Amino acid sequence: MSNSIISIKDLSFGYGDRLLHKGIDMEFPRGKVSAIMGGSGSGKTTILRLIGGQLKPTSGQVEVDGTIVHKQNRDGIYRLRRKMGMLFQHGALFSDLSVFENVAFPMREHTNLPENIIKDLVLLKLNAVGLRGAAYLMPPELSGGMARRVALARAIALDPDIIMYDEPFAGLDPISMAVICDLIRSLNDALGATSIIVTHDVAETFSFADYIYFVADGVVAAEGSPKQLMASKLPFVKQFIHAEKDGPVPFHYDAPSMKEDFAL
Amino acid sequence: MNINTKTLLKFFEKIGRSFSVRALRLGAATRLFYLILIYSADSFKRIHLTIREIYFTGVMSLVIIIVSAFFVGMVLGLQGYYTLQKYGSSEAIGVLVALSLVRELGPVVTALLFAGRAGTSITAEIGLMKATEQLSAMEMMAVSPVARIIAPRFWAGVIAMPILASIFSMVGVLGGYVVAVPIIGVDEGAFWSQMQANVDFRFDIVNGLIKSVVFGIACTIIALFEGFDAPPTAEGVSRATTRTVVTSSLAILGLDFVLTSFMISG
Ligand SMILES: Nc1ncnc2c1ncn2[C@@H]1O[C@H](COP(=O)(O)OP(=O)(O)O)[C@@H](O)[C@H]1O
Ligand SMILES: [Mg+2]
Numbered sequence: 041m042s043n044s045i046i047s048i049k050d051l052s053f054g055y056g057d058r059l060l061h062k063g064i065d066m067e068f069p070r071g072k073v074s075a076i077m078g079g080s081g082s083g084k085t086t087i088l089r090l091i092g093g094q095l096k097p098t099s100g101q102v103e104v105d106g107t108i109v110h111k112q113n114r115d116g117i118y119r120l121r122r123k124m125g126m127l128f129q130h131g132a133l134f135s136d137l138s139v140f141e142n143v144a145f146p147m148r149e150h151t152n153l154p155e156n157i158i159k160d161l162v163l164l165k166l167n168a169v170g171l172r173g174a175a176y177l178m179p180p181e182l183s184g185g186m187a188r189r190v191a192l193a194r195a196i197a198l199d200p201d202i203i204m205y206d207e208p209f210a211g212l213d214p215i216s217m218a219v220i221c222d223l224i225r226s227l228n229d230a231l232g233a234t235s236i237i238v239t240h241d242v243a244e245t246f247s248f249a250d251y252i253y254f255v256a257d258g259v260v261a262a263e264g265s266p267k268q269l270m271a272s273k274l275p276f277v278k279q280f281i282h283a284e285k286d287g288p289v290p291f292h293y294d295a296p297s298m299k300e301d302f303a304l
Numbered sequence: 305m306n307i308n309t310k311t312l313l314k315f316f317e318k319i320g321r322s323f324s325v326r327a328l329r330l331g332a333a334t335r336l337f338y339l340i341l342i343y344s345a346d347s348f349k350r351i352h353l354t355i356r357e358i359y360f361t362g363v364m365s366l367v368i369i370i371v372s373a374f375f376v377g378m379v380l381g382l383q384g385y386y387t388l389q390k391y392g393s394s395e396a397i398g399v400l401v402a403l404s405l406v407r408e409l410g411p412v413v414t415a416l417l418f419a420g421r422a423g424t425s426i427t428a429e430i431g432l433m434k435a436t437e438q439l440s441a442m443e444m445m446a447v448s449p450v451a452r453i454i455a456p457r458f459w460a461g462v463i464a465m466p467i468l469a470s471i472f473s474m475v476g477v478l479g480g481y482v483v484a485v486p487i488i489g490v491d492e493g494a495f496w497s498q499m500q501a502n503v504d505f506r507f508d509i510v511n512g513l514i515k516s517v518v519f520g521i522a523c524t525i526i527a528l529f530e531g532f533d534a535p536p537t538a539e540g541v542s543r544a545t546t547r548t549v550v551t552s553s554l555a556i557l558g559l560d561f562v563l564t565s566f567m568i569s570g
Contacts, residue, residue, distance in 0.1 A: 089440075092443075092444050094440065094443060094444070117446075118446040119446075121443075121444055121445065121446040122446050124444065126441070126444045128437045128440065128441050129437070130436060130437065132436055132437035132438050132440065132441035133438075134438055134441075134442075135432075135433070135436070135438065145445070145447075146445050146447075149445065149446075149447045150446065191441075
């Protein structure tokens with residue numbers, strides 16, 4: 041068995057006729073925290089959806105634990121998903137269920153555990169994210185950072201082998217951000233899981249990820265460990281890391297020439 | 305090619321596009337209906353979800369149904385009496401009220417109110433769940449949103465509608481009675497006995513129930529589909545909610561005509 045739990049090979053995908061990804065290759069080694077970085081709209085979330093089998097690649101393939109995702113039928117995909125936990129961008133907590141029931145949801149759906157064991161497990165998971173005391177609040181009563189942590193507790197409810205995070209830091213204050221950072225690393229190591237983080241937060245990601253992929257224009261523009269990338273001479277990577285306005289990624293969206301638009 | 309041909313071409317293109325969009329949506333709604341049937345067995349295993357939805361869609365609509373029914377019944381009593389007394393048959397007022405309610409107004413007005421009260425909230429709820437990625441999250445947890453969210457709401461609507469329509473008819477008859485007997489002074493015995501003699505179980509009551517079951521299916525499918533299909537934005541959800549009311553109302557009235565013509569000729 042290979043060292044990678046997920047491998048993406050020559051993956052192409054587009055929502056319409058236009059391809060969003062044009063031949064992406066990525067490897068996610070077991071037990072590591074890997075990050076996918078890139079600008080907004082570069083298709084990072086879409087990669088997670090392709091891994092989860094919610095979308096089918098136009099060509100190429102995603103292999104999870106030795107199985108090609110898009111060749112599975114619905115049951116096969118559901119089996120694969122039980123190995124995955126996913127933290128959505130804004131938590132995506134079920135708004136009609138309490139914090140406790142949100143975390144209990146995957147357990148109730150996929151196991152026949154008796155109520156008292158579910159209760160212990162849920163409180164244990166909530167404790168891991170520091171929110172045991174919030175078990176009986178409803179999602180609208182939570183702050184953004186708390187909602188994200190509850191969603192994290194729900195994502196790890198069934199001890200997944202793979203945890204995917206979609207923009208886990210977006211819109212958080214620095215303290216919540218540091219808390220989430222810590223959690224991602226410690227959960228990854230405690231569960232022996234493999235983590236994939238989709239983000240554009242440079243400082244946070246570089247401080248704790250093991251390996252980083254940059255996507256731009258539908259391809260992997262650069263990859264490497266944080267150290268290697270910091271030393272990289274690639275103009276794109278330099279622009280992204282140092283948040284420069286000008287560089288290979290232009291400030292202007294593709295437009296007809298000024299001459300045409302202003303009828304000069 | 306001159307300007308006229310161009311505008312004409314554009315015009316036909318527009319018509320063609322709006323038709324093809326509608327045909328596609330109809331296809332997608334049919335597919336959703338099919339999926340609901342497939343996943344129904346799955347969702348009946350969790351019957352408490354359906355019961356909860358019956359509570360939310362049915363019980364919450366009770367107040368508006370009862371109040372409206374009472375007023376509709378009273379108006380029927382007034383209008384009916386006004387017309388019937390010209391022909392000297394004002395005791396038939398009970399039959400008139402009961403038949404109008406059981407055959408037409410009960411199922412139709414209930415369905416229209418249901419679309420406005422429960423249908424909109426179903427669309428908004430599902431649309432919001434989609435916009436906040438709750439449906440995606442459920443899918444990623446290997447739980448089918450159709451089995452868990454959509455199908456229970458569908459069956460709740462289909463079960464609640466005939467019950468609500470029956471309640472509407474009963475309360476409406478009571479409203480008609482209040483106007484006709486204590487206020488206008490129609491003979492109480494005649495009011496009830498004529499009603500009993502002239503309302504047929506099979507042709508009036510059962511047909512009315514069949515109508516409301518069909519309306520229940522149409523209303524809930526439309527509400528669910530609009531929510532499921534809404535663009536995941538605030539504007540998208542609000543438009544979908546409006547469409548639910550418009551489409552459901554048209555569907556109810558159209559289906560009513562079709563069903564009535566079959567029932568009268570058959
Ligand atoms: N369901 C969809 N249908 C059509 N286009 C989509 C859909 N989801 C995302 N897109 C488009 O695909 C592009 C990439 O989206 P996404 O993967 O969410 O980017 P990122 O997560 O990197 O910001 C965006 O331009 C977006 O508009
Ligand atoms: Mg995204």
